[in-house]
Amino acid sequence: MSRIWYRWAAASSLVICSAGAVLVVGWPVLRMLAEAISAVATTRAFPGLGHTMAVSSALALTVTVIGTVLAFALALTARTLRPGWRHLLDAVLGGLLLVPPYVVAASVVAVGGRAGLLTAMLPDVYGGLGMTSAMVVAHLPIPYLTIRMAWRVVDPRLVEMGRVNGARAATVVRLVLLPPLRRPLAIAAALLFVSALSDPSIPAVLRGRVPTLAHTAYIEVIAWGGEGTAALIAVLLTLPVLPVLLALWRGRDPNALADHWQGLSPSPRLVLPRSVLVQACRALSVLVLAIVLTLALAALITMFRARGSLLTPMMMGAIGSTVRYAVAALLLSVPVGLMTAWASGRGSTRLARNVDLLQTSLLLMPGTTLGIAIFLAYGLGTRTPLGELPALVGGASLASGSVAIVAVFMAPAVPMVHLAARAGQRQVPVPVLETARVLGAGRRRVAVGLFLPQTGALVAATGAAVVARNIVSVAPVVFVSTPDAPMVASFALDLLDRAALEQTFALAAVVALLVGGASALVAGASATVLGARRRPA
Amino acid sequence: MTTPRRSPRATCALLVLALLALVGCTASDGDWPVDHDLAVLCSNDAEICRAWTRTFSERTGYDVTTVRLPTSEALERIRHGEDLPEFDVWHGGGSEMYVEAADEGLLASYRSGESEGIPAAFQDTENRWSGVYSSMLAFCVAPQAVAELGTDIPHTWDDLLDPALKGQISTASPRTSGTAYTAMSLQIDRLGADAGRGYLADLYGQVLQFTRSGTAPAQVVARGEAAVAITFAPYCDAARADGSQVDVVLPDDATEYEVGAVAVLADAPHPEAARDYLDFALSADGQQAGATSGIEQIPTRSDLPDNLAEILADGSYPVIGASLTERSARRDALLAWFSEEVER
Incomplete structure (x- = not known):
């Protein structure tokens, strides 16, 4: 086929995908902005919202500072451990990604609530203290994994040289370990801040009488009637992301989040000079692990003490339904993400960079903002030039709300698949590619022989991550499903409203087993299938 | 000897089959949404x-x-x-x-x-x-929890303002729950508009956190997270029948029914x-x-x-309350007050 045909196909696929992005994200966000502006123009005053914003910002800032310090301590400790122990630490903290934030909050209640295991030893967990603790633990993987990835570029020989020459640990950290962290840490801190600010589920369990922006927006949406306030809050929640987006768009490197992913084998351990800093980091790491272990044990004990049945048919229905929606969204997202990645690769460097940045921007949008935007745009019937578009949100709307649920699941999935495929593409060395072409390899052969082995495993792993993320995430799905809609997050928040901790833990355990097992299966299958292809003949 | 090469179509088919199997294996007893009767x-x-x-x-x-x-x-x-x-x-x-x-x-x-x-x-x-x-509006009380707080079991609405019960009362948000609105409206009927709001501000200051559902507070008390719930009596009775140590207390001074x-x-x-x-x-x-x-x-x-x-x-219940029309008419104003003065 001619070169022109490929270009035409690439341009067409980008146009189609852009139209889809406009429908799912662009139009709802615009409508949300209009609603927020209209609310500000007509209402002018939102009593109490300023106080709520100040409290939320202070809470998120506290979580960011504590979370970043702890993540640094944990990552430094991990880097100084032998690979076996390091992997264990990675598994414990990475495993927290499979634990929804509301489960962490429920565990905090199980430990320090009025009927908790350690109530007598702890202060009241309802309010700022409990929310801060739960948010730090729930969102800790974000800065921890970012620092771990960023430090993969650190050459252990540099550290060793410093140690041999008598440098103190603080000097080694300042001169060797901190420089590669500047940008990733800034981005991780911003993401942590946004995650803490926009999470409605931990406040739903532990807020006491402390109001937060995300939970207020959640109540405004589920109680209906407060759309203007919800839109305004959604816009406020997006503001902290803007500096990150600006830095990404203005920076030379559009893949700041992905490019530090280097090295395929475990890094050697760093041997730092003995110092108070290293010992303090170890002590903090032990403290964090002890807290995580206590929370997990409390959840287990609470489950075992339960009266009556832990697993109900409704719960299993919610899990099955959520998995089906997540997989349906994945099956739709993979071809779209691969298509945009392929089309980006066919275009100019500038086009590819812009598409990458657009996908990264979509990925960074807070789930709460997206959920509220879709709720406002498609919660009611909409008049279009082609006729009336029925409501897409709610249990009794078109296809029982499936359209909105699949759309909110696809919104982060497409960028993840796109970025994974692009990262895979970049792993194919240009000289190898050029050689293959000079030797007469066709496009199909290049795609199958060179790109598939590089991108396949990454895309499969991303696919598993997408399904896992969609099953355990709270926002945006709770904004587009009613309490009785068969979705895990909505079902769990309904359980926690009535302090049903036992059933919540059982639900989380089944989901974690399912997601962990399926992810391992996908990773193993892709490694087997694609690994066979990568072996030399 | 060469390793047998698997075709890319087979690879893709395997992946798709794995995903489809995942969908099939996890399907619940429910079906995809259909148009119900x-x-x-x-x-x-x-x-x-x-x-x-x-x-x-x-x-x-x-x-x-x-x-x-x-x-x-x-x-x-x-x-x-x-x-x-x-x-x-x-x-x-x-x-x-x-x-x-x-x-x-x-x-x-x-x-x-x-x-x-x-x-x-x-x-x-x-x-x-x-x-x-x-249903009659009532207090759902955990006697042991109240005793541990060093106070008596509440029998009137004013008893709920006991400082010992601060953070120990569970009720739903009147913005989402009709049960909670019934309790809210009762205070206006009992004390008048201004004094009623004053009482409500004090009462809500005692609340641990507002639940979404009016049926939830009884379960929150049954779980031990609060000592007293404001709810309809049958929900408390159900928790008691389920084995929880809770009692229904009908307020001596005034109650309302839905x-x-x-x-x-x-x-x-x-x-x-x-x-x-x-x-x-x-x-x-x-x-x-x-x-x-x-x-x-x-x-x-x-x-x-x-x-x-x-x-x-x-006549054994001290039921007071305005007409349904009156209660309905003042709902928007009361909920706006709640949202602005209490919730945020």
Whole structure:
């Protein structure tokens, strides 16, 4: 086929995908902005919202500072451990990604609530203290994994040289370990801040009488009637992301989040000079692990003490339904993400960079903002030039709300698949590619022989991550499903409203087993299938 | 010797098959959404909702979809669904919300043959809604928790302001729950507009955190997270029957009762089925069906034992309260006050 045909196909696929992005994200966000502006123009005053914003910002800032310090301590400790122990630490903290934030909050209640295991030893967990603790633990993987990835570029020989020459640990950290962290840490801190600010589920369990922006927006949406306030809050929640987006768009490197992913084998351990800093980091790491272990044990004990049945048919229905929606969204997202990645690769460097940045921007949008935007745009019937578009949100709307649920699941999935495929593409060395072409390899052969082995495993792993993320995430799905809609997050928040901790833990355990097992299966299958292809003949 | 090469099509097929298998393996007993015979919006405890619709399905063979929402949320949902009717019937929740809905033209008028058994006081004069159950507002108390706090079991509304009970009271948000709005409105009836709001501000200062659902506070107390819940008595009775150490305390100074209603929605997509459901909900069988869930509410039919009219005539409960229309009329102002002064 001619070169022109490929270009035409690439341009067409980008146009189609852009139209889809406009429908799912662009139009709802615009409508949300209009609603927020209209609310500000007509209402002018939102009593109490300023106080709520100040409290939320202070809470998120506290979580960011504590979370970043702890993540640094944990990552430094991990880097100084032998690979076996390091992997264990990675598994414990990475495993927290499979634990929804509301489960962490429920565990905090199980430990320090009025009927908790350690109530007598702890202060009241309802309010700022409990929310801060739960948010730090729930969102800790974000800065921890970012620092771990960023430090993969650190050459252990540099550290060793410093140690041999008598440098103190603080000097080694300042001169060797901190420089590669500047940008990733800034981005991780911003993401942590946004995650803490926009999470409605931990406040739903532990807020006491402390109001937060995300939970207020959640109540405004589920109680209906407060759309203007919800839109305004959604816009406020997006503001902290803007500096990150600006830095990404203005920076030379559009893949700041992905490019530090280097090295395929475990890094050697760093041997730092003995110092108070290293010992303090170890002590903090032990403290964090002890807290995580206590929370997990409390959840287990609470489950075992339960009266009556832990697993109900409704719960299993919610899990099955959520998995089906997540997989349906994945099956739709993979071809779209691969298509945009392929089309980006066919275009100019500038086009590819812009598409990458657009996908990264979509990925960074807070789930709460997206959920509220879709709720406002498609919660009611909409008049279009082609006729009336029925409501897409709610249990009794078109296809029982499936359209909105699949759309909110696809919104982060497409960028993840796109970025994974692009990262895979970049792993194919240009000289190898050029050689293959000079030797007469066709496009199909290049795609199958060179790109598939590089991108396949990454895309499969991303696919598993997408399904896992969609099953355990709270926002945006709770904004587009009613309490009785068969979705895990909505079902769990309904359980926690009535302090049903036992059933919540059982639900989380089944989901974690399912997601962990399926992810391992996908990773193993892709490694087997694609690994066979990568072996030399 | 060369390693056998697997075709890329086979690879893709394997991956797709793995994903499809995952979908198949995790499919629940439910099916993909289909157009059901009847959609019921239920504003009561989940178990009661299930008992109502299950009994109706068994008797009639209708396929019923139930979506459960707290009363205030349900009303907003119906209001916003005016252009796209989602539900056929609204069942459960305080009748003051039904008064509002009827005034806004959201309910259809239907005179059921079964409504003869229900006193006129518990029905709309234009047959747009009918009361089908009732509950008394009460305190659900955990005696052991109260004793540990070094105070006495509350018997009046003012007892709830005891400093020892700070952070130990659980109630729902009146923005999402009809139960909580009934309690809120009672204070205005009891003390007048200004003093009532003053009392409410003090009472809400004692609350641990507001739940979404009016049925939840009894379970929060049963779990041990609070000492006193403000809720309807049957929810506390159900928690006690379930083995929790909680007691129902009816306030000595004043209480209020809700009349839970049922109505056919004006834009019901399946009006015939909706009318059949209403006939069932008003009947003696329908009013007794909820009790199979373990939560026994007071029936409104005069031909059933211990019905609401009998209880009110007995005079043993200190029931006060404005008319439904009055309670309904002041709802927006009270909820706005709550949102601005208490919630944020």
